[in-house]
Amino acid sequence: MSQPKYVPYSKEFFEQPTLLLAKELLGSLLVKETDEGRTSGYIVETEAYRGPLDRAAHSYNNRRTKRTEVMFSEAGRIYTYLMHTHCLVNVVSAEAEVPEAILIRAIEPLEGLDLMVKRRGEMPMKNLTSGPGKLTKAMGITMADYGGRFNEPPLYIARGYKPEEIAIGPRIGIDNSGEAKDYPWRFWVPDNPFVSKKR
Template sequence: MSIHNFYDSDTTDQIAQQMLGMLLTYESPIGMVGGRIVETEAYMGELDSAAHAFQGRRTSSNEPLYGPAGTVYIYSIHGRYLLDVATQERDVPQGILIRAIQPTIGQEIMYRNRPKFGVELTNGPGKLMSALGIADKTMNFEIIGDGKLNIEVNNRLMPRQISSSGRIGVSDGEWTDKPLRYYVRHNPFVSGIKNQQ
């Protein structure tokens, strides 16, 4: 499957599950870094009370969500940068937050970027971006795979078991507890590991 077709090949929640085990890479200024995706969250667009595009909200900040499938959407919360990938066709503002990766490439560089040992290196969406060395929104509007940021959709290690839960840090409306967070069960790099079922 081509990388561009993957992001609108299914519903956003199903794509979020299919991303688990895929290899995420970033060609940083000081070397290649990356790892296997072990945790994602799906955001279902205009009907989703926790989504940035809830009720059709459209601003200069969230405009990448309205781009074609595979568009990079980087945003910041409390000074931390997070990576989202738009799914579905243009003007259907759904996306997937990459919450955690298991480092496999350039661990020394990642540790230099974020000097934390073990799982603390990348077990959260802000942590993984810090470890990758991404601290701005320069790549917004790029298509995953066309630039230095890539998710290799044809390079996936199939998880033995995928679990789901409510999304983390979401407290807005009736979508708060919907099981739209997906993770590789028992993987130590998943955020909030102590709360896994």
């Protein structure tokens, strides 16, 4: 049985304002093609990071390092970074030289489930991809994807569905970022079991 063919979003899709794009990504399909096979899932949780004035962002105060360099590129580029032992994946947003990005926090698996379980191990289904480090391991997303483009394989985003509702609240795990910890820049699909944190 042949796999469905997904058409990546155009480059223009990613050129929306960061907070709007973070909501538009919900319900979209994150797809990763590897030699082992293809995995995909619906994005159900995102967090926006708004660059120079956002104390929670890696690019706060226009901090430009080897790690953040891709954030200064055009929208739609892939920003991966290591947090402890986990690789996290972000969509670069805003225009070039405005270092903003959107963290993909959780997906609802669609295909390649056996491959995801092989990579992550046996566990309750709801734990498989319910966090930014969990989903990258399940999908085989690595630091090698850094700097690529989300509008072309092997790692890309395609049209999925439009959520009926979107929940909004503060971001997670950024307690040392002053007033930025309270910004309502986390977006998720309500009642989806794969969302990393319900509130």
